[in-house]
Amino acid sequence: MEEAIGLSSMNGRVLICAGSDSGGGAGIQADIKTVTALGGFAATTITALTAQNTKGVFSVYDIPINFIKEQARVVLQDLGADCVKTGMLHNADVIKAVAETLETEVPGAPLVVDPVMVAKGGHQLLEPTALDILKSELIIKATLITPNVPEAELLSGMVIENVDSMRSAAEILLALGPRAVLIKGGHLAGESLTDLLVTESGERTYSGPRLDTRNTHGTGCTLASAIATGLAQKYELENAIERARNYVFNAILSAPGLGSGHGPLNHAHTMQAIVDN
Ligand SMILES: Nc1ncnc2c1ncn2[C@@H]1O[C@H](COP(=O)(O)OP(=O)(O)OP(=O)(O)O)[C@@H](O)[C@H]1O
Ligand SMILES: [Mg+2]
DSSP: OOOOSSOTTOOOEEEEEEEEETTSSSHHHHHHHHHHHTTOEEEEEEEEEEEEETTEEEEEEEOOHHHHHHHHHHHHHHTOOSEEEEOOOOSHHHHHHHHHHHHHHSTTSOEEEOOOOBOTTSOBOSOGGGHHHIIIIIGGGOSEEOOBHHHHHHHHTSOOOSHHHHHHHHHHHHTTSOSEEEEBOTTSOSSEEEEEEEETTEEEEEEEEOOOOSOOTTHHHHHHHHHHHHHHTTOOHHHHHHHHHHHHHHHHHTOOOOSSSSOOOOTTTTSOOOOOO
16 A cells, blocks of 8 residues: 555645745745645746845856756656646746746646746846747747736736736737736735736636735745646636635735745645644
8 A cells, every 4th residue: 555644635736847936935935835735736847046035036046957857857757747837937948948848748738827027126037038938938838827017018018007908918918829818916006906817708807905015025926826726626717816816815914024025925824733832
């Protein structure tokens, strides 16, 4: 009997291809915590290491391309994946390496592409010349892309000031080939906050109150990983997004208040404390 004990409720394998955030609030660390907190199994392909805290990204250490490919290949050939999520892929070679490996090893799996370009503190995380490769190699194959407002502006070439212009930009992005586009409204002003989903068959807005807080480090990574977990668990896309938004909202609400910059979320709010002190 080699069956694992105690893992029977773990459901949905997610392969995350993204960068490490040493501060633990965003990137691979946020992704693993999110998938785990929602009952999935997280495996990773790390594309870069960042020296980072709540105040910013201090330096980036690239992982060699062949080693990026090997991480994905050996995981997929043995453990498999029910959904793939991509985050920080910082240049054209990394994007091509990830896209090619996924195409060969896990064709047809749902793919959530978070087109990470700039960190919350302003650090550039994608070489501008790689934008066309991102579109032609990865966005075209995506089940869902999750740009924030500045990313949607760069990808669509238009200015976004409100939900109406979000809608126009989303139509431009949908024409690039993904099955669905979710433009996140975190960067717009206003008391309420709206994320907009556009697919071939229509649109849906997700609105809620904007929390007045500095603790929003990694909200984007967390949202995309939560959606990917839902897709791996066979949720319909709209329901996966609904659950993911609730998860992020409560993670911001219960944030631990660490650091002095953009503070991390509480990814563990779905879990019961097991330490009694
Ligand atoms: N202040 C807030 N209050 C409530 N929800 C928020 C707040 N900020 C962001 N969110 C939610 O978090 C999710 C991520 O949105 P956001 O626009 O912050 O992404 P992002 O810019 O990609 O984040 P990151 O900088 O971490 O990459 C969205 O669902 C958004 O609605
Ligand atoms: Mg983001």
